[in-house]
Amino acid sequence: MLTIILIVAAVVVIAVIVLFNRLVRARQMANEAWSGIDVQLKRRAELVPNLVETVKGYAAHERGVLEEVVKLRGQAGALARDDIAGRAQVEGALSLALGKLMALAENYPDLKASANFLELQRQLSTLENELQMARRYYNGAARNQNVLVQSFPSNIVAGLFGFAERPFFELSSESERAVPQVSLGAGS
Numbered sequence: 692m693l694t695i696i697l698i699v700a701a702v703v704v705i706a707v708i709v710l711f712n713r714l715v716r717a718r719q720m721a722n723e724a725w726s727g728i729d730v731q732l733k734r735r736a737e738l739v740p741n742l743v744e745t746v747k748g749y750a751a752h753e754r755g756v757l758e759e760v761v762k763l764r765g766q767a768g769a770l771a772r773d774d775i776a777g778r779a780q781v782e783g784a785l786s787l788a789l790g791k792l793m794a795l796a797e798n799y800p801d802l803k804a805s806a807n808f809l810e811l812q813r814q815l816s817t818l819e820n821e822l823q824m825a826r827r828y829y830n831g832a833a834r835n836q837n838v839l840v841q842s843f844p845s846n847i848v849a850g851l852f853g854f855a856e857r858p859f860f861e862l863s864s865e866s867e868r869a870v871p872q873v874s875l876g877a878g879s
Contacts, residue, residue, distance in 0.1 A: 706844070707848055710839075710844065710845045710848040711848050711852060713839060713845065714836070714839050714840070714845060714848060714849055714852070714854045717832070717835050717836035717839050718836055718854065720832040720835065720836070721829065721832040721833050721835075721836045721857050723832070724825070724828045724829035724831070724832040724833070725773075725775065725829055725860075727825040727828060727829065728822065728825045728826060728829050728860060729772060730825075731818060731821050731822040731825050732767065732778070732782060732822065734818055735785075735815070735818050735819075735822065736764055736767060736768055738811065738814055738815055738818060739760060739761075739764045739785075739789070740761075740764075741811055742760075742789075742792065742808075742811045742812075742815065743757050743760055743761060743792070745802075745805065745807050745808050745811055746792060746795060746796065746802065746808070749799045749801060749802040749805075753795055756788065756791050756792055756795060757792070759788045759791075760785070760788045760789060760792055763781060763784050763785040763788050764785060766781045767781045767782055767785055775857070775858045775859075775860055776858050778860070779858075779859075779860045779861055786819070789815065793812065793815075796808065796812070826860050826861075829860050830859050830860060830861070832857075833856075833857035833858070833859055833860075834859075836854075836856070836857050837856045837857060839854075840854050840855065840856050841856070
C-alpha cells in the first residue's frame with residue numbers, strides 16, 4: 692500500500708513539475724514577445740520627431756495633426772513598459788495620427804518629392820510592418836500562456852504559483868481601425 696501511495700505521489704510531483712515548467716516557458720515566450728513590441732515602439736517613437744519636423748516645414752498650417760502626433764508620442768513614452776492595455780490604446784491612436792500625417796503628404800508635391808521625407812516614410816512603413824509581426828508574435832505567446840493558465844490541470848499549478856493571464860495587444864476601438872480622414876484647408 693505504501694508503494695502505491697509513493698508512486699501516486701511521485702506521479703503528482705512529476706506532473707506539477709512538468710506543468711510548472713510549461714507555464715514558465717509560456718511566460719518567458721510572452722515576455723520575449725513583449726520585448727519585441729517594446730523595441731519596435733521605441734524605434735517608432737524615435738522616428739516620429741524627424742517625421743514631424745520634415746512635414747512641419749511643408750504643412751505649417753496643419754498644426755493640429757502635428758500636435759496630435761507629438762502629444763500621443765509623449766503619452767506613449769510616459770506609460771509604464773508593462774502596461775500592455777494602456778500602451779495598446781495609445782499606440783493605436785498614434786498609428787491613426789501617423790496615418791493622417793502620411794495622408795497630408797499627398798497634398799504637398801514638394802514634400803512627397805523630398806528625399807528626406809521619402810526615406811522617413813519608407814522607414815515608418817518598414818517599422819509598422821515589423822511592429823505588426825511583433826504584435827502577432829506577442830498575441831500568440833499570450834494566447835499560449837492564457838490557454839495554460841485556464842486549462843485543467845495546469846490551471847491548478849498556475850493558481851498555486853501565481854501565473855496570470857496576459858492581455859492581448861490589440862486595437863481597442865473602431866476609430867483606431869478606420870482609414871484616416873484628412874481635411875485640408877486654411878487654418879485646419
